[in-house]
Amino acid sequence: MENARIAAVFEQVADILEILGENPFRIRSYRNAARTVGDMTGPLADMVAEGKDLTALPGIGEGLGGKVREILQSGTCETLQDLRRRLPPQVPDLLHVKGLGPKKVKVLYEQLGIKSLGDLKTAAEAGKIRDLEGMGAKTEQNILKGLATLEAEAGRIGIYEAARAVRALGRHLEDIGAVRRWQVAGSFRRRRETVGDLDVLVEASDRAKAAEAILTYQPIEDVIARGRQKVSVALAGGLQVDFRFIEAEAFGAAMMYFTGSKAHNIVLRKRARKRRLKLNEYGLFRGKRRAAGKTEEEVFKALDLPWIPPELREDRGEIAAADEGKLPKLVQRKDIRGDLHAHTTATDGANTPRQLAEAARKLGYKYLAITDHSKAVRVAGGLNAAALGRHAGRIRELDAHLDGFYLLAGVEVDILKDGRLDLPETLLGGLDWVVASIHSAFSLAQAEMTDRILAAVGSGVVHCLGHPFGRIIGRRDPIQFDVDRVFEACREAGVCLEINAYPDRLDLPDVYCKRAREMGVTMVISTDAHKIADLDLMQYGVSVARRGWLEKGDVLNTLSLSALRKRLKPS
Ligand code: DGT
Ligand code: CA
Ligand code: CA
Numbered sequence: 001m002e003n004a005r006i007a008a009v010f011e012q013v014a015d016i017l018e019i020l021g022e023n024p025f026r027i028r029s030y031r032n033a034a035r036t037v038g039d040m041t042g043p044l045a046d047m048v049a050e051g052k053d054l055t056a057l058p059g060i061g062e063g064l065g066g067k068v069r070e071i072l073q074s075g076t077c078e079t080l081q082d083l084r085r086r087l088p089p090q091v092p093d094l095l096h097v098k099g100l101g102p103k104k105v106k107v108l109y110e111q112l113g114i115k116s117l118g119d120l121k122t123a124a125e126a127g128k129i130r131d132l133e134g135m136g137a138k139t140e141q142n143i144l145k146g147l148a149t150l151e152a153e154a155g156r157i158g159i160y161e162a163a164r165a166v167r168a169l170g171r172h173l174e175d176i177g178a179v180r181r182w183q184v185a186g187s188f189r190r191r192r193e194t195v196g197d198l199d200v201l202v203e204a205s206d207r208a209k210a211a212e213a214i215l216t217y218q219p220i221e222d223v224i225a226r227g228r229q230k231v232s233v234a235l236a237g238g239l240q241v242d243f244r245f246i247e248a249e250a251f252g253a254a255m256m257y258f259t260g261s262k263a264h265n266i267v268l269r270k271r272a273r274k275r276r277l278k279l280n281e282y283g284l285f286r287g288k289r290r291a292a293g294k295t296e297e298e299v300f301k302a303l304d305l306p307w308i309p310p311e312l313r314e315d316r317g318e319i320a321a322a323d324e325g326k327l328p329k330l331v332q333r334k335d336i337r338g339d340l341h342a343h344t345t346a347t348d349g350a351n352t353p354r355q356l357a358e359a360a361r362k363l364g365y366k367y368l369a370i371t372d373h374s375k376a377v378r379v380a381g382g383l384n385a386a387a388l389g390r391h392a393g394r395i396r397e398l399d400a401h402l403d404g405f406y407l408l409a410g411v412e413v414d415i416l417k418d419g420r421l422d423l424p425e426t427l428l429g430g431l432d433w434v435v436a437s438i439h440s441a442f443s444l445a446q447a448e449m450t451d452r453i454l455a456a457v458g459s460g461v462v463h464c465l466g467h468p469f470g471r472i473i474g475r476r477d478p479i480q481f482d483v484d485r486v487f488e489a490c491r492e493a494g495v496c497l498e499i500n501a502y503p504d505r506l507d508l509p510d511v512y513c514k515r516a517r518e519m520g521v522t523m524v525i526s527t528d529a530h531k532i533a534d535l536d537l538m539q540y541g542v543s544v545a546r547r548g549w550l551e552k553g554d555v556l557n558t559l560s561l562s563a564l565r566k567r568l569k570p571s
């Protein structure tokens with residue numbers, strides 16, 4: 001059995017517990033376990049077969065370890081079966097509608113007997129939801145909107161999952177003799193947040209042999225199409241992969257065509273036509289003669305353009321910028337010198353500050369900020385003033401022993417509903433790095449939300465706004481605030497905006513990175529690590545930054561250690 005199945009069982013347990021209003025700590029432990037299992041690189045089944053100790057895994061104790069074994073044996077666990085007896089099987093699906101939390105789901109089920117997404121749509125369209133307690137016409141509208149989004153997103157998978165699929169597929173393709181070269185194009189290459197399918201271009205020495213070998217890939221569940229040009233398959237879990245066979249002379253042109261985006265391609269084709277050229281997936285043609293096609297560089301060059309990084313190919317002004325020689329020199333993963341958002345065992349993280357610092361050093365980083373939660377986040381065991389004071393003291397002591405490395409004593413302090421910070425400003429003012437984030441009251445009206453954030457930005461003790469929009473991709477909508485006013489205030493106060501690299505968040509989203517850069521705000525790319533392995537998520541934040549046109553100079557944590565110290569020194 002796959003790890004993903006085990007993780008899914010734990011998620012289902014957590015969902016049902018949440019709707020039933022059970023203990024938040026219990027819910028959290030199932031969610032954490034699901035994350036641990038989902039992130040593992042090797043099969044859990046092997047660990048069990050080898051008699052390894054599951055409790056060594058973060059978030060897995062004796063109880064959950066036993067459940068893993070139970071799921072491996074029976075495909076499910078008794079806890080889930082019991083819970084299912086208390087709630088119809090499709091009710092938890094309602095949680096996937098943006099804006100519907102467990103409390104509302106419970107009301108919908110208990111008062112209107114809504115048992116599925118279909119029931120929900122019928123009830124919302126019939127105007128039955130607006131009269132329920134705690135809901136209104138607005139909620140009803142939001143539910144319909146949420147259902148539409150869910151339909152539009154159906155079948156799309158996150159970039160993190162997609163990357164995992166690409167790595168596994170790549171190992172298979174590398175072993176095929178008839179495959180000379182392969183590359184992933186499409187939205188994956190542009191590093192969108194989610195991808196609809198994977199577009200893989202293959203140069204084969206023998207197409208029939210290559211196709212034959214590709215189709216032996218074990219996760220393939222269904223062959224959708226099989227021809228000389230293209231093989232389409234569906235993998236277990238639903239991801240579709242289109243393999244296209246491309247000749248070497250056309251590989252660059254095909255990469256351009258299938259990388260897209262569609263809108264970017266249209267503008268490029270117009271540009272070709274103006275030069276009496278024709279651009280398609282086979283090359284750039286003057287009449288019947290192929291003027292370019294082997295590499296992307298040569299095609300762009302023949303169009304009088306420099307090569308444009310895939311992340312920019314969204315028709316957001318990149319072709320005009322390239323034409324004028326004004327493409328940004330995009331920030332790269334190797335420019336990143338440290339991570340400025342991480343949680344430890346002091347709150348809801350799995351590792352100690354020392355372990356995280358050592359891991360950060362192994363990545364070649366020069367600094368790491370420890371930013372545990374403040375007390376308002378009760379389910380995470382957030383720290384009160386006294387506990388944070390002690391924690392900061394220990395971090396500084398540790399830092400004193402780390403040569404050439406700066407372990408910043410910080411916090412992720414909650415921005416309360418009224419805009420006050422969750423800890424005294426005198427304490428916060430003495431810390432090295434303060435991230436301020438919203439973890440509650442996500443649905444305030446825009447004006448109140450704007451004031452709330454402006455209060456935090458203007459406090460004088462905050463260095464960075466954490467995950468500014470508070471969204472969880474496919475699950476929780478972004479909060480509403482006056483973006484220009486907040487960004488302007490950040491620029492004035494020298495407060496940074498975080499690009500949270502956690503794949504479910506990717507927050508700031510790309511278009512707002514671009515706006516913030518234009519307004520002169522500095523960004524920070526952080527992983528929000530809850531365990532050592534999370535530090536590797538940095539690349540997903542860097543991709544967002546690149547899609548947002550950011551250069552090295554726009555990102556604070558590209559600074560050298562000494563430059564960072566100087567920048568943070570109280571003026
Ligand atoms: P996705 O899969 O929904 O995440 O997004 P993409 O961008 O990967 O789109 P996909 O897989 O439908 O097609 C891959 C690329 O192929 C797309 O970005 C541009 C190109 N392409 C596909 N269909 C058309 C088309 O009708 N016209 C043009 N100009 N390009 C197309
Ligand atoms: Ca695609
Ligand atoms: Ca496709």
Ligand code: ZN
Pocket residue numbers: 341343412528
């Ligand atoms: Zn955090």
